[in-house]
Amino acid sequence: MIELTSKQRKFLEKSAQPMSPLVLIGGAGVTEEQIKQIQAVIKIHELIKVKFNEFKDEKKELARAIEEKTDSTLVRIIGNVAIFYKEAEKMADRKFAKGLLKA
Template identity: 60%
Template sequence: MIELTSKQRKELEKAAHDLQPVVIVGGAGVTEGVIKMVDSSLSAHELIKIKFNEYKDEKVELTNKLCEETDATLVRLIGNVAILFREKEDEEE
């Protein structure tokens, strides 16, 4: 997990503005499947949104768990949507 400066955080928020949530946390909560989906989405996109349809009261704890499990950084938690960022390992592109 990397530490973001306020300037980096603001730039990532701008970049995420038009993104649609790629992972939705529903009635089953944060399962192994959700963690794998977040991990693969971060590998493909670097910056993703996660929407909490359920467990809204626990979204901070669940988001922190997702960040720890996937080595991602929380950019911002706005309403019931979390924005996560993880740099790609290979910088070939």
């Protein structure tokens, strides 16, 4: 997890706006299989959206659990969608590094 400034969060929120949620959390809650799926997807995309179809009252707790288990950063929860960011390991794969430095 990295600490983001408010400007960096705004930049990532803006970047995530046109994206569709790549992972849906349903009636089974957050399973180990979904954690693995989130880890795989965030490794490729760096910035992802996760939609909560169920557990809408518990989405903050579930989002924090996802953040810890995937070692990502929760950017923001908007409605029933959480935005997560995890910087790519290789510098060449980092899509948002320049924007985050400017923010």
